[in-house]
Structure formats: structure tokens, C-alpha cells
Amino acid sequence: MSDVKHFADRFTTLAGNVETFIRGKPEVVRLALVCLFAQGHLLIEDVPGVAKTSLAKAIARSISGVKLRRIQFTPDLLPSDVIGVQTYDQANHVFKFIEGPVFANIVIGDEINRASPKTQSALLEVMAEQQVTIDGLPRPVPDPFLCIATQNPIEHQGTYALPEAQLDRFMMRIEVGYPSDPLEEMQVITNGIARRTPERLLEPVMQVDDLRGLIKVAQSVHVSDPIKNYIVQVAMRTRGHDSVRLGISPRGCIALAAAAQAYAAAQGQDFVVTDDVRAVALPVLSHRVLLKPEARMHGANVETILNGLLRDAEGVPAPRKRWA
Structure with a gap:
């Protein structure tokens, strides 16, 4: 079996395990796992009670050996509460570093927009470089490292909007949404009243070493020059669009x-086609595009603009369909 076929089988197994707890949201689960295997960070923006945190826990529970830490962001949270602090050990007359919760494989940042901008910025270095710098000394976090942050887009009192620089650190922004199938929601209720949490309901289906190997397989998938050109053309079109104030960056x-x-x-x-790019384009790009105020006043929508640009850029020669 080829590496990518093995990847697909393991991916399907992992997704199926998570979906036994996150009911009726297969596309959300798959996008979250794509973000994991692409070694990106995930921002889940949705109303309370739709399993944002449970999704992160279900992923972590499905992978044996993964260290999971959770940070409940509040206005009084300090940067040292996130990355750790250097303390002096009086008994041994040495300085000792106490690791913060970012020293984990999967870090859940609940309600990240409730923390002050200073505390939010403490995540910037670790999200970009997988390390924190304390007293000039870089300290790497475990590999792999994934930050899954949640925020409520409805409530604004006592919150601090994430600046563009930090939003750009997240590979994807997704929404979970309400269950669409009444039977699935009935099963959610059944699990809830029986206190069936991911820790109690799910068994691991993958080792953390397997995860590291599968990440390397994903990184080996070929991206041809035409596909790179297709991506660049989409980005350039956002930068020159009449309704767009901030377009896609090279990091995007x-x-x-x-x-x-x-x-x-x-x-x-084992190679990328335009269908693959389009499948992930909206969750990857939508939070990186800022519209002009006058465009918003006239009802412009980021998703609509991006879908139009993705279609316009299809004139760029690139593989279109997967081979069987």
C-alpha cells in the first residue's frame, strides 16, 4: 500500500472515531483533522454549546500519547499563565522554569477573545515557531503542536477582538453549527444526560508516533507549479479587489x-489539484480578508468574493480532476 493510501485509511479511521462523539458534523471533523495533519492552528468561532471544546477533546482522546492542556481565557489571565514563568529556587539557589499550558501537543484556548491583547500576543511566537522565549532562552514545545482556540462571535462585552496579526497565525477558521439531523441531536442529548464525555466514550485509534509519520506523508504530497500559480493568482486578485482592504498574504x-x-x-x-485547493480555501482564507467599510455597508460578503475569485482564477492552467 502506498503512503498516501495508508494516510487516507488512517485519516478515515480517525475521523470516524471522532464522529462517534461529534454527531452529524463530518465536514467539520474532516477540516479540523486536515488542519491537524497540515500542522496548522484552528480557530472555531461559534455560539456556546455546539461542541467546540468537545471537538478538540475528541481529537486528542483519539490519539494515544497526546498531551492535552486547556486554557480558560479571562480578562485577568497573564502571559506567564500561558507560556510559563521563571522562578528562583531558594533551596538550591538556582532559577527554575515552570512550564505553562502551551507545553502540550494540543492546546485548547477557550474563549480566546476574552483575554487582554497582551496575553493573546503571548501565543504569537509559540504558534508561529513552536517555541517560547523566556529570559532570552528559546524553549521548544512538544511536536506535533496544535492550538485550537474558540470564541463566541455574538458576545462582545468584556472581549478583545483578535488583531489581524494573530488571526493570520490560524491556518483555518471554521464554524461547527447546530445539528441538522434531529436523530443526531437526540443522540447528543443521550450522550449528554449520560455524562458520556470524549474521555469516557472514545478509545484511541492512533499513536502519537503514527501522527508524526502521517504529517510527513502530507508534507510529501506534490504541489505543482500550476497549482502554486493558481494559489498566487487567487491571492493577487484579493489584493486588487475593489471591495477588499486587506488581501491574502504570502503566509496565507x-x-x-x-x-x-x-x-x-x-x-x-499524492498530488494536489484545484479541487483540493477549493475544498479548503474558505476556512483557510476567509479570516485573512478584510473588506472596506463601504463594501460592508453595501452588503459585500467575504465568502462570496472568494468563491468568485476562485472561479475566475480557474483559467490558470492546473490539474482539475483526481485520477482514479
């Missing part, structure tokens, strides 16, 4: 290509 292009690699591998393919 890299994120789109990496997510497309993982998505293609999940299909059992």
Missing part, C-alpha cells in the same frame, strides 16, 4: 497549499 498562500496537501492525502492522492 503557504497555509492554503499546506492544507490542500493534507486534504489531497486524505483522498489518497
